[in-house]
Amino acid sequence: MTRAVLPALGALVAALFMASLLIGPAGLGLGQSLAALFRGEGEAVVMVMRDIRLPRAILGLAVGGALGLSGAAMQGFLRNPLAEPGLIGVSSTAALGAVIALQTGAAAAFALALPLAALAGATLSALLILLMAGPRGGALALILAGIALSALAGAGTSLVLNLSPNPFAAAEIVFWMMGSLADRSMSHVWLAAPFIALGCAMLLTTGRSLDALTLGEDAAQSMGVRLSRLRLVIILGTASAIGASVAVAGAIGFVGLIVPHILRPLVGARPSRLLPASALGGAAMVLAADIAVRLIAPDRDLKLGVLTALVGAPFFLHLVWRMRKVEA
């Protein structure tokens, strides 16, 4: 069964990616839509496919993959099933950067100001985390520094909301923070994809070290793992992948926490097998959720992050319930 997991997830992601391209309010035919991806110029169907649906599907794939992969890496590194990518504070600080861009009007003046400000926030938090829990710090220092950074960034976001000049500005910020892939362009893809690809590539190299870490830090080091290097790769890889994801999609909760949870038993619990599986699983979950928000309420702009949390949190409770029964 373990061997069939990756191909099955790959097929699921491919199918959802196609579905994401084919579902939308424009109601285009199958052959017509796919043809428009590759042929033609200037027609409405070509613009819908290349400028609206394609970036949305690519971002769903990339953001979901980043969330699932970094969640699995973070859980493996901290040896804790409750860890999630936002734990080191990258998501909150990226969100703060974006909120500041919205508040100052920079986002309205220049379309990429928001994602760039979010990336700047993520970079800053990664540097602060490395400073406080860098080569010599332990896992506890990392978690505590991440909690402190998240709290600080959360306070900053609240301050911006508090000082917002009118309810519309505040509403814009609140809606952005709910997380969405609607109305993104290819320039969002070009901005985020390199960072997400780099971060994911870094995280995918950590499999063997995370496997060894299953037996604790001393055992892992005695098996040849360089802990300080591993910590650096995990922090920078997560910051790069998650910072860029938040920059283009806002905060999408629960994917990084729940996907590794679901897949762990299916891949025999080894972190090295869980990493690629979680990347595919995260992509599948975000693509599916993004299709669902289009189908459930096409006119109301239901936010992606709201749906993932609405579905994810009860499912997580169900897992906790089952775990409780096993442990009892």
Next chain:
Amino acid sequence: MTALLQLQALTVRRGQCPVVDAVDLTVSAGEFVGLLGPNGAGKTSLLRGALGLLPHEGQSNLSALPPGVRARAAAFLPQGREIAWPVTVADLVALADGGVAAQGRALARMGLEAYRTRRATELSGGEQARVLIARALAQDAPLLLADEPGAGLDPEAQIRTMQVFRDLADEGRAVVASIHDLGLAARHCTRLVLLHQGRKVADGLPRQVLSAENLASVFGVKGYHAETPDGPVFQPLGVIR
């Protein structure tokens, strides 16, 4: 004789206070060294310092090696018995990276062949301890450093483990294990090293190290010591202080 472990004036500090104080120790191929001493004597710190897992002063032939090279020179069984994820016994032993043949031998030596497909986290504490010993054996290194390998094991598993370690030594490898059971140490080790307050206070054959004076001054116990046809027998009898 090849020296597999060479420590010169190894000192490990916790704060200002040395917990390992200028210990010299050379262990050669063919030796099974029992590391003895009361709680807090510095046994764990000595092993971790020797591997470079703790900052230390003095020399250790292992601590300066790059981690990948060191993993081929020495295997380590830490005191903490952590298994974070429900991996199978076969997968856990395969973490050691010593090759499939070594993994099979390690499982056989620890009597775990029937456990291959079991999830390690679902085993009892003693079974988990045996799996972790097998993992260290599967690393197939010439030197094994084991921190309290007997903790949590039933008498049979304790004796088997000691016999496995003695076999490794007889095959030309070396084992250094911290041991609390003085009787097992006396019976199976080729050599004992006694630590007290971070210092090495005795080093030699079991019957020399487990002398009445050492037992009284280091452990505060008196003991019964006899030579039998099956080998030396040692039994702590009572507290002196």
